[in-house]
Amino acid sequence: MDSESLAFVLVGHIDHGKSTLIGRLLHDTDSLPAGKMEEIQAAAEAEGRELEFGYIVDHLSEERKRGITIDTAQTFFTSDVRDYVIIDAPGHKEFIKNMITGASQAEAAVVMCSVAEGVQEQTRRHAYVVKLLGLEQVIVLYNKMDLVDYSEKRFGEVKRDMDAFLSRLGVTPTIEVPVSAKCGDNIAARFDRMPWYDGPTALETLDRLRKMPPPTTKPLRLPIQDVYQIDSTSIGVGRIESGVLQAGQELHFLPDDRTLTVRQIRKYLEDGVASAEAGECIGVVLDGPTPSRGQVGCPLEDRPTQTRRFRGTTFWMSAQPLQVGQADLTFKCATQEQPCTVSRLNERIDSGSLEHLETEAGRLDETEVGELVLETAEPVVLESFYDVRELGRFVLLKGHTVVAGGIVTHTQD
Amino acid sequence: MDHLSELENKSIYILRESYNQFDNLAALWSVGKDSTTLVWLCMKAFFGEIPFPVVYIDTGYHFQEMYDFRDMAVQKWGLELILARNDRALEDGMGPESKLACCTALKTQALKDCIAEHGFDALLLGIRRDEHGIRAKERVFSPRDQQFQWDYENQPPELWDQYSARADEETHVRVHPLLHWREVDIWRYIQRENLEVSELYFARDGKRYRSLGCASCCAPVPSEAATVGDILAELETTSTSERAGRAQDKEDAYTMQKLRALGYM
Numbered sequence: 243m244d245s246e247s248l249a250f251v252l253v254g255h256i257d258h259g260k261s262t263l264i265g266r267l268l269h270d271t272d273s274l275p276a277g278k279m280e281e282i283q284a285a286a287e288a289e290g291r292e293l294e295f296g297y298i299v300d301h302l303s304e305e306r307k308r309g310i311t312i313d314t315a316q317t318f319f320t321s322d323v324r325d326y327v328i329i330d331a332p333g334h335k336e337f338i339k340n341m342i343t344g345a346s347q348a349e350a351a352v353v354m355c356s357v358a359e360g361v362q363e364q365t366r367r368h369a370y371v372v373k374l375l376g377l378e379q380v381i382v383l384y385n386k387m388d389l390v391d392y393s394e395k396r397f398g399e400v401k402r403d404m405d406a407f408l409s410r411l412g413v414t415p416t417i418e419v420p421v422s423a424k425c426g427d428n429i430a431a432r433f434d435r436m437p438w439y440d441g442p443t444a445l446e447t448l449d450r451l452r453k454m455p456p457p458t459t460k461p462l463r464l465p466i467q468d469v470y471q472i473d474s475t476s477i478g479v480g481r482i483e484s485g486v487l488q489a490g491q492e493l494h495f496l497p498d499d500r501t502l503t504v505r506q507i508r509k510y511l512e513d514g515v516a517s518a519e520a521g522e523c524i525g526v527v528l529d530g531p532t533p534s535r536g537q538v539g540c541p542l543e544d545r546p547t548q549t550r551r552f553r554g555t556t557f558w559m560s561a562q563p564l565q566v567g568q569a570d571l572t573f574k575c576a577t578q579e580q581p582c583t584v585s586r587l588n589e590r591i592d593s594g595s596l597e598h599l600e601t602e603a604g605r606l607d608e609t610e611v612g613e614l615v616l617e618t619a620e621p622v623v624l625e626s627f628y629d630v631r632e633l634g635r636f637v638l639l640k641g642h643t644v645v646a647g648g649i650v651t652h653t654q655d
Numbered sequence: 656m657d658h659l660s661e662l663e664n665k666s667i668y669i670l671r672e673s674y675n676q677f678d679n680l681a682a683l684w685s686v687g688k689d690s691t692t693l694v695w696l697c698m699k700a701f702f703g704e705i706p707f708p709v710v711y712i713d714t715g716y717h718f719q720e721m722y723d724f725r726d727m728a729v730q731k732w733g734l735e736l737i738l739a740r741n742d743r744a745l746e747d748g749m750g751p752e753s754k755l756a757c758c759t760a761l762k763t764q765a766l767k768d769c770i771a772e773h774g775f776d777a778l779l780l781g782i783r784r785d786e787h788g789i790r791a792k793e794r795v796f797s798p799r800d801q802q803f804q805w806d807y808e809n810q811p812p813e814l815w816d817q818y819s820a821r822a823d824e825e826t827h828v829r830v831h832p833l834l835h836w837r838e839v840d841i842w843r844y845i846q847r848e849n850l851e852v853s854e855l856y857f858a859r860d861g862k863r864y865r866s867l868g869c870a871s872c873c874a875p876v877p878s879e880a881a882t883v884g885d886i887l888a889e890l891e892t893t894s895t896s897e898r899a900g901r902a903q904d905k906e907d908a909y910t911m912q913k914l915r916a917l918g919y920m
Contacts, residue, residue, distance in 0.1 A: 247658055315791040316784045318837055327835075339812040343794070346814040456656060467668070468675045472702045481668050510699040521656050523667040525702065535675065559812055574817050637817045647814045 248453055249316075249327035251345045251377075253368035254354035256333035259385040263354060263423040264317055264328050265295020267445070270430035273319035274298070295423070316344075323449040333364050335594075338371075338609055339559040342647060345371055350379035350416075350451050352444075353404075356386045357396050357420070361403045363594040367609070370593050373411045374555060374611070374649065376627060379451050380408075382415045383444055387436065388422040394438040410596060417447045456520035460484035460630050463546065464493065464539035465576040465623075469532045470525070477508055477525035478532040480539075483576060483632035486519045493528070493539040496548050497621045502528040536578040538623040538633070546625050546633055547653035551585070551617050556648030557593065557609075560640065564606040571645075573618050575636040580618040582638070589613040615655050624653050659844050662836055663696065665816075669795055669832040670700040670779070672818055674707070677777035677828070681737065683766075684709040686725045687867040688852045690781035692841055693833055695850055697779075698732060708735040710769055710778070714761040715745050716869035724853045739769035751871040755913060761869075763918045770827060777828040785837045786897060790915075797829040799918060838897050839890050846883045857881050865897050 252260045268274045282297035298317070317328045329348050331341035345351065351372040355365050372380060382404060390396040397420045408415060420439055421428040427435055430445045442450070462485030470477045487493075487507065494501045507515040508525035518524045526532075526539075533539070540546060558564050566587050573582035590603040591611040599610070606612040627634030627649035638646040656664070673680055682697060682705075684690045697705045711725060729736050741749075744760040751757045770778070784791040794810055796818040811819055836844075845852060855864045862875035863886075880886045 247661075316835075317791060318785050340810070343810075343812045343814065467671050470702065472704060477702065479671055481664065508702065510702050519656075521661065521664055523664045523671065523700075635815060637814050639819060642819050644812045644814065644817070644819050647812070 246453055247325040247327060248350065248448075248451060249329060249348050250350040250352055250381075250448070250451070251329040251331055251348035251372070252352045252354065253331045253341065253345065253372060254333055255356070255359070255362035255364040255368075258333065258354045258356040258359065258362075258365070259423045260330060260333060260354050261296030261298075262294065263352075263383070263385070263421075263429070263444075264330055265298040266423045266426060266429050267328070268298060268317065268319050269295065270426060271319050271321060271445070316347075321445055321449055324453075326448065331368065333368075335364060335367070335609060338367065341368060342371055342375075342557060342559065345375050345377070346647065348375075348377060349454050350381070351377045352381045352383060352448075353415075354383050354385050354423075355400060355404060356389075357384050357393075357400045358386045358389045360400045361407055365404075366407060366596065367594045369408060369411060369413065370596065370611070371557065373413050374557060376631060376649070380413055380415050381444075381447050381451075382408075382418040383423075384418065384420045385423050387420045387427060388425045392420075392422075392427070392435045394436070397439075407596075416451070417442065419444050419447055457484040457630065457632075458486055458520045460520070461544040461546075462487055462493075462539070462541050463576075463625075463630060463633055464526070465578065465633075466495075466533050466535055466537045466539065467523075467577050468535055475527060476532045477527055479523065479525045480577070481523045482518055482520050484520050484630050485541075486517055487524070487526075487539075488517045489515065492542055493526075494542045494545060495533045495537045495539050496545060496623045498533055498537050500530070500533065501542060502530045502533075505529055538576070538578075546623050546630070548621050548623050549653055550619075550621050551615065551655045552624060552650055553588075553613070553615055553652035553655055554636070554648045554650050555611060555613050556606075556638065556646045557611050558606045558646050559608065560643070560645035561608050562640075562645075563608070564612065564646070566604050570640055572639040573616065573622065573636055574639060575622060575624065575650075576633055578622050580620055580622055582616050582618045584612075584614050585617045586615040587612050588615070613651070624650050626650055626653055659840065659847055662840055663699070663844070665835060666693075666696045666832040667700040668816060669818070669830065670697055672816070673777055673779060673796075673830045673832070674701070676818070679773070679775050680707045680777045680779065681773070681775045682707065682709045682779040683781070684711055684725075684734075685781075685867065686711070686721050686728070686853060687781070688841055688845065688856060689783060689833055689836075691728070691852055692836075692844060692850065693779060693781035694728070694732065694734070695848065696832065705732070705734065708737045708773075710737045710739055710766075712762050712765050712769075713738050713740040714765070714869050715740070716751070716761070716871050718855060718867070718870045718873075720853055720855050721867065728851075737769065737773065739765045741765040741768065751869065754872065758914055758919060763914070767918065775827060777830055779830050779832060781833045782831055783836050783838070783841075784834050790834075793831055793834055795831050795834055797831065798826050799829060800826055839887070842883060842887050842890065846887065856886065858885075 286293045315330045329344040331344040428443045463483040466478045467480040489507045506527040573580045587603040590600040593611045625633040634650040637644050741764050749760045794813045858878045858881050863878040880889045
């Protein structure tokens with residue numbers, strides 16, 4: 243038996259009910275192990291707090307004491323349609339790097355927004371991150387309807403604000419649902435408290451999301467991850483990031499600029515593999531010296547861009563600001579790694595309001611988004627994020643620490 | 656691509672990334688189903704020749720079946736086995752009266768000594784997010800400081816599959832290639848790959864072990880599941896949690912957090 247699994251990230255402002263929603267989904271789909279409710283009841287009593295569904299995911303003692311989520315966690319549940327991985331993201335600004343970590347693993351996003359408070363700073367920031375990371379399927383849940391007497395008018399007001407903001411971002415929500423995670427309205431069940439709403443429940447909405455297939459129809463890209471010597475045969479290993487590889491075909495490697503023939507596709511205990519496709523980790527035996535880590539194999543006639551200078555959008559995650567011209571950064575994209583500098587910072591943007599703070603700026607502060615020009619020491623092989631994602635997204639490191647995540651917007655400056 | 660192949664490919668990518676990034680890598684192998692799956696994935700990632708040792712932490716309290724299975728698998732797969740054992744604590748009579756103290760001495764300290772002796776800069780571990788809430792918070796590459804502490808409030812960001820792999824000199828990195836697998840995925844994969852696992856997992860006299868550890872701290876669960884297929888059928892309907900038989904999870908609500916902050920797996 244095989245099953246489908248879909249990962250979505252749950253984002254939104256602090257205290258808009260993300261952890262409560264997870265507890266509710268697990269509870270209402272019978273996904274909680276026996277004794278779990280009793281266990282969290284006991285933990286709540288020991289700390290003198292009211293039982294909350296959020297306890298199911300907030301596992302660190304500090305999280306329960308403070309009643310907030312600090313780090314991203316992943317929880318599993320199953321609907322009638324498929325298995326889900328919920329990636330819970332903290333709603334505090336100070337834990338934004340944990341939120342981004344979680345969101346980068348997701349295939350879809352659920353934005354929680356309390357109708358009692360309306361659209362807030364982290365609602366906007368998280369929606370922006372979701373947009374930057376290219377998550378196309380976005381569900382908005384308007385939570386805490388119980389606090390506003392299930393008012394259709396209030397729902398409409400908050401929805402108008404949210405829609406206006408999302409349309410500025412260029413995000414079209416897949417669907418928008420008024421819910422109460424605490425009381426269970428429109429999560430897995432419909433009650434009669436919102437007769438004015440006749441759309442799907444949150445769970446039905448999730449079941450309508452599409453599973454994103456691996457990019458097999460895009461041009462072939464095979465970044466070399468490592469080279470092994472097995473029984474005196476040199477095998478280049480890597481994951482096919484896009485497209486399909488056929489045994490016997492020619493592969494052109496960049497930046498080396500060499501063309502080689504694939505003699506064999508190798509997988510352990512499998513003989514005569516004829517082809518492999520996006521998402522598969524394979525080995526290749528070639529008719530010449532195996533290219534080293536960071537070389538990217540592609541068809542002769544359909545190559546990615548090779549460049550030392552390109553434009554991107556980055557989210558800065560370090561307390562130490564980015565300085566234009568700073569020389570100690572490392573660029574990583576797929577298996578490529580190069581020293582780099584930011585040679586221009588075209589725009590500096592407040593991720594919580596989308597406000598353009600400065601053009602031709604000199605620095606970028608924590609949680610700010612920058613549209614910038616990057617220069618690497620040696621040429622790198624890239625695609626626009628909107629063409630082949632796997633070769634269009636990157637991280638920047640300072641020392642061993644990731645300080646920024648970004649996407650390639652223009653492969654040439 | 657089917658679900659199990661997706662999980663497998665992701666794990667193989669992480670394994671190859673670890674081997675590339677670290678000079679002195681080892682896999683931690685408890686002979687349980689998860690770390691046995693991990694060793695099998697290493698066989699696949701490295702074309703049948705695992706280029707680093709596997710470490711077995713011997714608490715002295717394990718089931719005889721576990722030692723037998725270990726020796727069989729070492730032979731079959733040609734593994735380079737390293738034993739980690741805190742003999743001094745065992746001689747001083749350390750035992751499971753206090754789970755926190757016992758696990759810390761016989762597992763965490765034994766591992767610390769082993770890492771120091773062999774100079775490992777990274778360890779592969781077969782933990783999964785769905786096993787325990789605290790493990791759901793883990794990163795794939797998770798750094799540890801000199802005291803082995805897990806700074807769970809300030810973990811580094813980890814985007815897509817860009818793993819910041821290199822440890823500073825005073826640290827080692829825990830690598831978790833199975834973090835995204837669930838218990839049911841492991842069993843389906845064991846079935847698909849026809850992978851041999853310890854007989855303790857299969858029911859005898861109406862009981863079986865769902866999670867393996869020390870004989871003193873593991874309780875079997877009532878079960879009639881005698882084959883992998885039976886176990887899968889059982890998992891479809893059971894609502895008992897996997898680690899329900901593991902005593903160290905229960906001493907108090909945060910024992911796992913405390914253990915893990917001190918360097919436990």
